[in-house]
Amino acid sequence: MADISKYLETQLALAKQKSEQTCSKINRISKKSQTAAELTSKKEEKQFIRNNPKISSKNTNTSHHQKLNSSATKGSDEESEYLPSSEEDEKSKQLMPSTTTRFKSNLKKIIDDGDKTLYNKRIKDWRKNLADAQVKNVIDGPYSADIQYILEGNKDFEEKHELQNGLCVPNFIWNQLYKYQKTGVKWLWELHQVESGGLLGDEMGLGKTVQVIAFLAGLSNTDCGSWGGLGPSIIVAPATVIYQWVSHFHYWYPCLRVAVLHNSGSHNGNYNKLIRDLHESHGVLLITYAGVVKYSNDLLSRKWHYVILDEGHKIRNPETQINKHIKKFKTPHKLLITGSPMQNSLQELWSLFDFMRPGLLGTYNAFMEYFANPITQGGYANATETQEAVALEIAIALKNIITPYMLRRTKLEVQEHIKLPEKNEQVLFCALTQEQRDLYMGYLMGSTVRSILDKESRYGDPFRARVLVALSTLRKICNHPDLYLYEIQEDDSQILDEKFGHWKRCGKMTVVNSLLRIWKKQGHRALIFSQSRVMLCLLEQYLQNQDFKYLKMDGTVTISQRQSIIKTFNENADYLVFLSTTRVGGLGVNLTGANRVIIYDPDWNPATDNQAKERAWRIGQQKNVTVYRLISAGTIEEKIYQRQIFKHFLSNKILIDPNQKNVLTTSNLQGLFTLDEPNPEGDTETSSLFKHSKVYANTSKEKKIDIDSKTSSQRKIEAMRRMAKEISRKITKNTEDKLLSPLHEDPRQRYRKRREILMNPPKIEEPENNIIDDKITSAPFESIMSELDIVNMHKKVDYEKNLIENVLQKTSETDDKTKASNNSCEIQIDKTEKDISKKTIDPNLSEPSSSTLMCNISVVIKNEVNKKTKKRKYSLEPDIENLIAIKKVKKKRSKRVASKDNDDDYVLKKLFSKASVKTALHHDTVVGLAEKEKQHRMKEEATRTAKKALRAIKFSWK
Numbered sequence: 001m002a003d004i005s006k007y008l009e010t011q012l013a014l015a016k017q018k019s020e021q022t023c024s025k026i027n028r029i030s031k032k033s034q035t036a037a038e039l040t041s042k043k044e045e046k047q048f049i050r051n052n053p054k055i056s057s058k059n060t061n062t063s064h065h066q067k068l069n070s071s072a073t074k075g076s077d078e079e080s081e082y083l084p085s086s087e088e089d090e091k092s093k094q095l096m097p098s099t100t101t102r103f104k105s106n107l108k109k110i111i112d113d114g115d116k117t118l119y120n121k122r123i124k125d126w127r128k129n130l131a132d133a134q135v136k137n138v139i140d141g142p143y144s145a146d147i148q149y150i151l152e153g154n155k156d157f158e159e160k161h162e163l164q165n166g167l168c169v170p171n172f173i174w175n176q177l178y179k180y181q182k183t184g185v186k187w188l189w190e191l192h193q194v195e196s197g198g199l200l201g202d203e204m205g206l207g208k209t210v211q212v213i214a215f216l217a218g219l220s221n222t223d224c225g226s227w228g229g230l231g232p233s234i235i236v237a238p239a240t241v242i243y244q245w246v247s248h249f250h251y252w253y254p255c256l257r258v259a260v261l262h263n264s265g266s267h268n269g270n271y272n273k274l275i276r277d278l279h280e281s282h283g284v285l286l287i288t289y290a291g292v293v294k295y296s297n298d299l300l301s302r303k304w305h306y307v308i309l310d311e312g313h314k315i316r317n318p319e320t321q322i323n324k325h326i327k328k329f330k331t332p333h334k335l336l337i338t339g340s341p342m343q344n345s346l347q348e349l350w351s352l353f354d355f356m357r358p359g360l361l362g363t364y365n366a367f368m369e370y371f372a373n374p375i376t377q378g379g380y381a382n383a384t385e386t387q388e389a390v391a392l393e394i395a396i397a398l399k400n401i402i403t404p405y406m407l408r409r410t411k412l413e414v415q416e417h418i419k420l421p422e423k424n425e426q427v428l429f430c431a432l433t434q435e436q437r438d439l440y441m442g443y444l445m446g447s448t449v450r451s452i453l454d455k456e457s458r459y460g461d462p463f464r465a466r467v468l469v470a471l472s473t474l475r476k477i478c479n480h481p482d483l484y485l486y487e488i489q490e491d492d493s494q495i496l497d498e499k500f501g502h503w504k505r506c507g508k509m510t511v512v513n514s515l516l517r518i519w520k521k522q523g524h525r526a527l528i529f530s531q532s533r534v535m536l537c538l539l540e541q542y543l544q545n546q547d548f549k550y551l552k553m554d555g556t557v558t559i560s561q562r563q564s565i566i567k568t569f570n571e572n573a574d575y576l577v578f579l580s581t582t583r584v585g586g587l588g589v590n591l592t593g594a595n596r597v598i599i600y601d602p603d604w605n606p607a608t609d610n611q612a613k614e615r616a617w618r619i620g621q622q623k624n625v626t627v628y629r630l631i632s633a634g635t636i637e638e639k640i641y642q643r644q645i646f647k648h649f650l651s652n653k654i655l656i657d658p659n660q661k662n663v664l665t666t667s668n669l670q671g672l673f674t675l676d677e678p679n680p681e682g683d684t685e686t687s688s689l690f691k692h693s694k695v696y697a698n699t700s701k702e703k704k705i706d707i708d709s710k711t712s713s714q715r716k717i718e719a720m721r722r723m724a725k726e727i728s729r730k731i732t733k734n735t736e737d738k739l740l741s742p743l744h745e746d747p748r749q750r751y752r753k754r755r756e757i758l759m760n761p762p763k764i765e766e767p768e769n770n771i772i773d774d775k776i777t778s779a780p781f782e783s784i785m786s787e788l789d790i791v792n793m794h795k796k797v798d799y800e801k802n803l804i805e806n807v808l809q810k811t812s813e814t815d816d817k818t819k820a821s822n823n824s825c826e827i828q829i830d831k832t833e834k835d836i837s838k839k840t841i842d843p844n845l846s847e848p849s850s851s852t853l854m855c856n857i858s859v860v861i862k863n864e865v866n867k868k869t870k871k872r873k874y875s876l877e878p879d880i881e882n883l884i885a886i887k888k889v890k891k892k893r894s895k896r897v898a899s900k901d902n903d904d905d906y907v908l909k910k911l912f913s914k915a916s917v918k919t920a921l922h923h924d925t926v927v928g929l930a931e932k933e934k935q936h937r938m939k940e941e942a943t944r945t946a947k948k949a950l951r952a953i954k955f956s957w958k
């Protein structure tokens with residue numbers, strides 16, 4: 001009896017201790033986190049007050065939040081959905097010097113035709129090369145499509161392919177076009193003839209630029225209309241792709257003059273003169289979107305034949321300055337090129353059509369009332385049946401209206417022509433580090449978020465701006481704790497250089513680290529995109545520390561040099577990584593040198609992320625492409641991803657299939673400011689919603705490898721380790737259960753219940769998230785005795801010994817069954833056990849605490865492993881928590897590294913095994929594309945079969 005009461009006392013003490021630990025873990029946020037949240041809130045508050053004189057005239061320092069705030073209140077759509085990245089990036093101070101500067105001097109600039117002398121020289125060189133190619137069949141200079149055509153042995157390079165009604169496209173272009181591109185050129189020609197604008201909306205990388213150049217080349221060879229062929233034209237494009245246009249023109253149609261109206265252009269002197277010159281020579285003027293606003297008076301004072309907007313979705317917000325200026329051009333020939341015609345909402349579609357087919361979709365207000373709102377409403381999963389039916393009918397009507405003016409082909413549809421390699425796109429839900437979780441929770445509990453969520457305290461300040469600032473802060477914590485902490489440092493000296501931005505402090509960076517290491521071994525090259533330039537600096541610092549060769553392109557790289565950096569990366573396989581902001585490197589450029597893509601942080605706008613990944617998966621890519629989108633599990637990033645899914649759905653409903661069904665409901669503010677920990681299976685909210693899209697690493701081959709390669713003792717060690725972990729978990733769980741239970745006041749009852757559990761131990765599932773070979777070597781938990789059973793069966797002093805013996809016995813049984821036992825490898829536990837009992841078991845306790853137990857078992861395991869290590873020189877992998885690496889296994893794995901087929905599988909297993917990735921989803925399945933793909937294939941198959949059937953009955957008659 002006395003023993004039992006002593007035991008119960010100990011249990012009670014243990015339970016109390018455990019409860020305190022648990023409570024403090026759950027509720028207590030570190031001092032550092034609290035202080036950080038309060039300092040941030042104060043800073044933000046000052047800023048709000050500063051920006052809202054009605055609240056107070058008190059003045060404060062300027063911080064980046066001012067920018068956030070002002071942009072947020074401006075109400076531009078881009079800013080409402082997205083907190084400045086590139087804009088912020090362009091101006092934000094750099095944390096560390098960019099190595100990009102090193103490469104600048106080596107980069108060869110692409111020169112446009114703004115400078116007439118240079119233009120004349122280029123034309124002279126080109127003509128000479130053309131002549132050389134015809135005569136000598138070799139050239140000493142840059143290739144162009146016509147020269148290439150001649151060198152390939154074609155004699156008809158001066159001939160043209162004439163389309164119906166006279167468009168004459170030079171053969172050296174026409175013959176190089178894919179079939180669907182020829183259709184595209186014909187479609188542009190049809191629009192031209194009916195004097196209409198249009199939207200070329202092919203998926204990214206399908207050669208929209210090439211189609212437009214082919215069409216313009218055709219026009220310039222066709223004597224028609226008031227311009228007698230091609231008149232002076234303007235192409236508006238984002239800064240990064242301006243020079244891509246130049247080089248495409250120089251390649252595909254070298255005789256045309258193309259000049260860049262920008263500081264970076266070759267033209268010297270008065271920009272007015274350049275516009276006049278270009279206009280007179282019927283050339284093409286390339287200009288940025290900002291340039292249109294800047295030079296609008298001069299541009300608008302002339303008549304232009306074609307106005308073409310590349311990445312035309314830039315004008316999706318009808319309220320912007322750019323939009324207003326661009327719509328003033330008076331020509332019916334307006335083309336819009338974009339791979340993402342609808343990104344966030346239906347109003348965007350209206351804005352695009354208002355540029356190239358004004359009036360087609362009515363006025364803005366009418367469109368919003370009669371089209372956009374009902375379609376959106378009917379799109380939510382919680383819409384009524386009537387709302388759904390109305391949405392469907394209106395979506396069909398809208399699709400019918402826009403179809404003649406919009407040509408969109410997906411990669412899937414044209415796959416038989418372009419034969420792109422496969423693409424595997426996954427969303428990896430990454431665990432936050434303890435520090436991140438702490439800071440995240442601290443900020444959620446801080447005054448900024450409280451003031452947002454507390455309806456009562458919503459004073460008349462810019463509420464929306466507060467929300468956006470808070471969201472931005474949470475995103476920073478997800479990206480790296482230092483992005484957040486850096487801002488509240490009063491003084492730079494507080495920053496510890498060696499720890500600053502360290503990858504181990506951030507869950508997603510840990511994943512990046514694993515990915516890059518594996519990819520380097522596998523021989524893959526990667527693009528890494530982030531929204532923020534500051535984050536790129538941290539990634540850059542990481543790459544430098546690891547000695548990974550990389551190139552970086554962000555807003556600080558001059559426009560004229562961007563194309564050269566891209567070219568260098570594509571041509572030089574020494575560079576492992578191309579780092580870029582999503583907005584600078586994600587638009588329009590070709591980065592096919594890489595076949596792996598990491599999208600480090602999600603954008604509110606799904607198209608931004610899509611654009612980025614399409615840089616690698618496009619014509620010219622030879623290898624299979626894998627894209628990883630990193631999401632910090634349970635955080636704001638997951639909500640952003642869900643928002644992306646909804647936007648995808650909406651856009652697919654109009655552009656692809658009005659019958660699309662949605663699974664997401666509207667989200668509320670509260671939902672944005674929570675931290676949803678993944679459930680025990682590692683599922684986050686999103687992965688629970690999209691269970692059918694979950695990615696499982698294929699373990700079958702790995703299992704075989706492990707069975708073959710592991711010795712019996714290694715298996716025993718692992719079994720012990722797992723069991724120790726499980727026992728520890730059981731103790732913790734039991735203690736917690738009791739604590740939560742109303743019985744916790746009565747130790748006797750608690751004991752009775754506990755005994756009952758011991759007599760009938762619950763079945764415990766094997767942990768899913770574990771080292772690779774779980775299922776092979778683990779002793780079945782249901783047959784393992786609980787540590788308390790053992791305590792009850794033996795004296796305390798024998799506790800450890802018995803436990804270990806028990807484990808070994810069970811494991812031996814398992815081993816015998818699998819015929820893999822190896823007597824010579826028997827673990828000698830006696831000495832270890834004695835050592836442990838001397839060193840670690842607290843004599844005051846009748847039962848070791850779970851943590852002590854865990855520690856003890858670890859010691860046993862480590863001792864054993866060390867012993868083995870000494871004997872056989874095994875190498876351990878200390879950086880992987882709880883993983884005891886065994887060389888043989890590693891050897892097998894490195895063989896797997898070489899096997900390209902399983903590259904992605906291997907990567908995923910590694911990530912799961914390190915527990916840095918909680919779960920992974922197939923992105924295409926989530927956004928419904930895989931389903932579409934399946935349907936498309938089925939339809940194709942069905943059509944083929946039907947045709948065959950028709951032929952069959954026809955011939956059967958004969």
Ligand SMILES: Nc1ncnc2c1ncn2[C@@H]1O[C@H](COP(=O)(O)OP(=O)(O)OP(=O)(O)O)[C@@H](O)[C@H]1O
Nearest residue numbers: 176177178204205206207208209210339588590619
């Ligand atoms: N017919 C073709 N023959 C050879 N190469 C082609 C052809 N069409 C396109 N390409 C190449 O494919 C790549 C992608 O083309 P392009 O940049 O025109 O695509 P895009 O649809 O404009 O892409 P984005 O939407 O990303 O701007 C380029 O490198 C281009 O040279």
